[in-house]
Amino acid sequence: xxxxxxxPIKVGAVFGADCIGGKKIKPVWFAWKGRxxxxxxxxxxxxxxxxxxxxxxxxxxxxxxxxxxxxNTETMxxxxxxxxxxx
Numbered sequence: 001x002x003x004x005x006x007x008p009i010k011v012g013a014v015f016g017a018d019c020i021g022g023k024k025i026k027p028v029w030f031a032w033k034g035r036x037x038x039x040x041x042x043x044x045x046x047x048x049x050x051x052x053x054x055x056x057x058x059x060x061x062x063x064x065x066x067x068x069x070x071x072n073t074e075t076m077x078x079x080x081x082x083x084x085x086x087x
Contacts, residue, residue, distance in 0.1 A: 002084045007032070011078040013070065022037050027058055030069060037062045057081070
């Protein structure tokens with residue numbers, strides 16, 4: 001079941017040219033509602049443009065659930081967009 005969230009989160013990420021698939025951002029963990037989630041795998045990435053901002057979207061897993069997180073290059077804010085819980 002997919003649950004839409006759209007809340008700001010804290011993210012630990014690596015910025016640089018050597019990240020996944022030549023992308024410049026690789027999220028490693030995120031914190032939401034007082035809990036830290038370690039990202040085991042980035043399963044998919046895509047971008048979207050909203051005005052001047054480029055939004056980087058990441059589908060990530062902690063080996064249990066699937067999360068969609070997004071980084072806004074204009075505001076430099078990360079958001080948890082959705083969660084898909086197994087079962």
